[in-house]
Amino acid sequence: MNSLKKLMPWRFTLICTIVVLSLLNILSFYGLYSEKFYLFKVGNYIFPLMTLVHFVFLYVMCFKIKEEELSDPQMRNLEYALYFIFSFYLYKFGETIYKLFSVNQFEEHLIPASFVPMAIVMAVLYGLLLILGVMTYKYRTEMVGDYNFNQMNQHVDSWKS
Numbered sequence: 001m002n003s004l005k006k007l008m009p010w011r012f013t014l015i016c017t018i019v020v021l022s023l024l025n026i027l028s029f030y031g032l033y034s035e036k037f038y039l040f041k042v043g044n045y046i047f048p049l050m051t052l053v054h055f056v057f058l059y060v061m062c063f064k065i066k067e068e069e070l071s072d073p074q075m076r077n078l079e080y081a082l083y084f085i086f087s088f089y090l091y092k093f094g095e096t097i098y099k100l101f102s103v104n105q106f107e108e109h110l111i112p113a114s115f116v117p118m119a120i121v122m123a124v125l126y127g128l129l130l131i132l133g134v135m136t137y138k139y140r141t142e143m144v145g146d147y148n149f150n151q152m153n154q155h156v157d158s159w160k161s
Contacts, residue, residue, distance in 0.1 A: 065143050
């Protein structure tokens with residue numbers, strides 16, 4: 001992990017995460033089997049809505065690092081929500097890998113020529129998102145600190161001025 005952190009410092013990890021999330025938000029509307037974008041399917045909006053929590057967490061983490069603040073209960077709650085969303089990312093990664101390896105079952109059907117390349121791109125992006133998520137958690141513990149609220153007053157709201 002240390003060699004990976006030397007290869008990808010915090011800023012680069014942040015920029016990569018934003019780019020990967022943005023690309024996956026666009027690709028969440030793409031139908032692999034039909035080569036079309038489905039904007040009116042309600043299920044396609046689940047991933048972009050869940051990534052909003054990820055974007056907010058990245059914003060809060062950047063703010064904490066820039067202002068050299070310690071972690072607070074609100075950031076902890078965001079990270080706990082992100083743990084659940086991280087499991088959804090893992091599911092989407094597995095689903096994409098399953099679709100990629102099940103293409104041989106549909107040889108008698110007409111599969112678009114872009115199926116395999118797009119499935120590989122999506123699988124790589126989901127895998128990269130998982131790696132970037134773990135690295136973000138590591139950077140949070142190093143740069144912002146652990147969630148140790150025993151020394152802090154629980155009634156102080158650090159997000160209010």
